[in-house]
Amino acid sequence: MSGPHAAPLAGAFPSGTFGGVLFDMDGTLINSLAAVVRSWMQWCEEFGIDPEDLKGSHGRTSANTIAVVMADRSEAERREAHRRITEIEVADTDDIVVLPGAREAFEELDRLGIPHAIVTSCDRELAEARIGASGLPRPQVVVTASDVSHGKPGPEPYERGAALLGLEPGACIVVEDAPAGLVSGRAASAGALVAVLGTTPVEVLARDADVVLESVADIPWPTLVTPTVP
Structure with a gap:
C-alpha cells in the first residue's frame, strides 16, 4: 500500500512537528x-x-x-x-520525470503554509535544467553545489537551506534517498530524517534515517508540520 497511511518500511516518524522541509532532488523528487x-x-x-x-x-x-x-x-x-x-x-535531460507524490507534496505544503526548499548535489545549471525538464514546480529556495563550499555529505547544504527558509536545521525535515544526503542532514542537526526508496536498499537507508518510506507520497504532512509563528 502506498499513500499517506502506508506503514513505514523501517523506523518511525519522530515525535513533534516541524516548520520547514528540505528536499533532495534526484531520486527523491524526480527520476533522472x-x-x-x-x-x-x-x-x-x-x-x-x-x-x-x-x-x-x-x-x-x-x-x-x-x-x-x-x-x-x-x-x-x-x-x-x-x-x-x-x-x-x-x-541530456531526456526521460526525466516527477516521482510519485512530489508535485502533491509541494501543493500540500503551500496549502499548509510550510516553507520548503530543494537542496541538491547538482550544480546550479544542471539543477535548473532538470527541474525544467521534469515540470516540477520550482520552490523559491533551491540550494545547489554551486552555492556551497563543501557539498554533501558535509552539513553545509542543509544548513544553508534551512537558513534561507529562515529556520534552524532542527526545525526542518530532510527528505532524502541517498546515504550521503542523510549523513549531510544529520551533520546539519536536522530535526528529522526521512528516507525514500530510490537507488539504495531499505536496510542501508535505515542506518541513518529516522524513517524509511516507499516514496514522498507516503509522508503524512499534516501530522508532521506546522507553520512557525514569528
Whole structure:
C-alpha cells in the first residue's frame, strides 16, 4: 500500500512537528536515473575511468566524486573532468520525470503554509535544467553545489537551506534517498530524517534515517508540520 497511511518500511516518524522541509532532488523528487547513467558512462569512456569506481557516489556532488575517482590525476585534469560532466549532463535531460507524490507534496505544503526548499548535489545549471525538464514546480529556495563550499555529505547544504527558509536545521525535515544526503542532514542537526526508496536498499537507508518510506507520497504532512509563528 502506498499513500499517506502506508506503514513505514523501517523506523518511525519522530515525535513533534516541524516548520520547514528540505528536499533532495534526484531520486527523491524526480527520476533522472537514466540520464545520469548515460551521462556518467559517456564521461567514464572519455576520461578512461572504470564505471565500477563510481559505486557509492549517488548523492555526492560531481566534484566530490571526481576528486575520489581521479585522485591520481592533476588538478587541471580534475577541473576539466568536472567541466565536461556538467556539459554532458546539462545536455541530456531526456526521460526525466516527477516521482510519485512530489508535485502533491509541494501543493500540500503551500496549502499548509510550510516553507520548503530543494537542496541538491547538482550544480546550479544542471539543477535548473532538470527541474525544467521534469515540470516540477520550482520552490523559491533551491540550494545547489554551486552555492556551497563543501557539498554533501558535509552539513553545509542543509544548513544553508534551512537558513534561507529562515529556520534552524532542527526545525526542518530532510527528505532524502541517498546515504550521503542523510549523513549531510544529520551533520546539519536536522530535526528529522526521512528516507525514500530510490537507488539504495531499505536496510542501508535505515542506518541513518529516522524513517524509511516507499516514496514522498507516503509522508503524512499534516501530522508532521506546522507553520512557525514569528
